[in-house]
Amino acid sequence: MRFQSILHIAKRPGILLLFYIFLAMILMNFNDGGSLKGIRGVILQTVEWMDAVKYDWRSRTKLRQDNDALKKEIFDLNLTNQKLREVVLENSRLKRLLKLKRESPHDLVAARVIGSGNERGYSSLILDVGSADSVAQNMAVVNADGLVGKIISTSAQQSVVQILMNYDSWVDARLENSREMASITYSSSSWLDLEYVARNIPVEEGELVNTSGMSDIYPAGIKIGIVTDIFESENDLFKKIRVKPSVNFYAVEEVFVIRSAGAEKASGE
Amino acid sequence: MNNIYWFYGLLFLGAVLFQTTLIDFVQVMYMKPDLILILVVIIGMRHGAVVGSTAGFFGGILSDLISSGLFGLGALGMAVAGHLAALIPAWFKEGGDTTLSKLVRFLITFFLSGVVHDIIYFTIGTIGSGAPWLESFALIIPNLFYSALFGVLIYFAVTKVIREYE
Numbered sequence: 494m495r496f497q498s499i500l501h502i503a504k505r506p507g508i509l510l511l512f513y514i515f516l517a518m519i520l521m522n523f524n525d526g527g528s529l530k531g532i533r534g535v536i537l538q539t540v541e542w543m544d545a546v547k548y549d550w551r552s553r554t555k556l557r558q559d560n561d562a563l564k565k566e567i568f569d570l571n572l573t574n575q576k577l578r579e580v581v582l583e584n585s586r587l588k589r590l591l592k593l594k595r596e597s598p599h600d601l602v603a604a605r606v607i608g609s610g611n612e613r614g615y616s617s618l619i620l621d622v623g624s625a626d627s628v629a630q631n632m633a634v635v636n637a638d639g640l641v642g643k644i645i646s647t648s649a650q651q652s653v654v655q656i657l658m659n660y661d662s663w664v665d666a667r668l669e670n671s672r673e674m675a676s677i678t679y680s681s682s683s684w685l686d687l688e689y690v691a692r693n694i695p696v697e698e699g700e701l702v703n704t705s706g707m708s709d710i711y712p713a714g715i716k717i718g719i720v721t722d723i724f725e726s727e728n729d730l731f732k733k734i735r736v737k738p739s740v741n742f743y744a745v746e747e748v749f750v751i752r753s754a755g756a757e758k759a760s761g762e
Numbered sequence: 763m764n765n766i767y768w769f770y771g772l773l774f775l776g777a778v779l780f781q782t783t784l785i786d787f788v789q790v791m792y793m794k795p796d797l798i799l800i801l802v803v804i805i806g807m808r809h810g811a812v813v814g815s816t817a818g819f820f821g822g823i824l825s826d827l828i829s830s831g832l833f834g835l836g837a838l839g840m841a842v843a844g845h846l847a848a849l850i851p852a853w854f855k856e857g858g859d860t861t862l863s864k865l866v867r868f869l870i871t872f873f874l875s876g877v878v879h880d881i882i883y884f885t886i887g888t889i890g891s892g893a894p895w896l897e898s899f900a901l902i903i904p905n906l907f908y909s910a911l912f913g914v915l916i917y918f919a920v921t922k923v924i925r926e927y928e
Contacts, residue, residue: 520826
């Protein structure tokens with residue numbers, strides 16, 4: 494009966510609240526108790542442990558994000574590095590071209606190779622200059638290494654170069670030491686053929702072959718290549734001579750077109 | 763009915779765990795939601811003053827255990843807040859039972875109960891410490907607003923679960 498009446502009183506909200514307030518005040522007096530400190534210590538240790546787990550998880554997440562960001566940065570830096578290397582190489586090529594332009598007695602037009610035609614035996618290059626730049630058919634094309642070819646057609650902004658490694662190419666040449674005249678043609682493979690050199694003419698491997706200047710297209714003294722192989726036969730009037738071109742036609746990026754007044758009129762050599 | 767109290771017990775446990783470990787994820791400047799206060803107010807509103815003040819008292823003890831403040835102070839403040847959370851909605855009985863009126867009722871109840879809880883907590887907590895009471899109190903108002911935002915979400919979620927039990 495007594496318990497029921499206590500329960501009845503406890504169900505009255507105001508009295509219960511007062512009871513809780515009273516209880517809370519008593520608890521406040523035990524604030525410095527050793528057992529409370531112990532319980533709080535255990536709880537705080539647990540919280541600390543959970544915090545360490547959280548910190549570890551956060552660190553891993555951050556580490557992963559940093560790792561991703563660094564990977565991207567490395568990729569970007571590699572790309573920049575690659576671009577800078579390209580710029581250095583281009584700078585070196587342009588310096589050589591500038592030197593050529595300064596030293597050349599000819600009227601040169603700088604051009605960039607923007608394409609190529611790689612039909613076997615009929616290779617050509619496409620330049621970003623054309624008739625609007627006063628470039629015309631049959632003008633010689635050179636770079637810092639030597640003779641590249643000649644212009645075979647033009648439009649207003651572009652032109653096509655027939656390189657030396659083309660079956661239709663024919664250049665009047667001169668051997669540097671003997672001063673003997675000959676012709677440079679292309680038959681196949683990666684070398685040029687020096688034709689019409691008589692058997693009695695002394696030719697040495699490594700000898701330079703330049704343009705002879707005997708045509709309206711190619712001015713004299715432009716380097717074509719060097720003699721690499723010489724073949725002689727009792728039955729032939731002429732020697733068979735292989736010439737390694739001084740220009741790497743597959744890596745040409747910038748060239749000069751030699752502007753000459755009579756270019757259009759010149760017939761192909 | 764007993765299942766609901768187990769459910770509340772689990773909610774309190776989850777709230778304590780969240781409050782001690784993951785609360786920084788939802789911290790904005792210095793404002794952190796007081797999850798235990800939110801639960802006490804919700805329980806007070808749903809189940810009346812007896813259950814509300816009881817939940818407040820024991821929720822406050824939990825809160826005191828994980829804090830380094832005066833032990834029993836949280837229990838006192840929360841018990842009063844739980845009791846008030848049961849009384850305040852009665853003032854708005856005429857407001858109807860729409861979602862908007864429930865929302866407004868919860869916000870007003872939470873805010874008033876929260877203010878009373880904080881007044882008790884900071885008044886008794888700063889007695890004799892020389893701490894600037896007014897400045898402390900000014901800081902807790904934005905915190906209460908922030909807690910109220912969380913409270914709305916928890917209120918509707920808990921109400922939905924409780925409705926399924928009942």
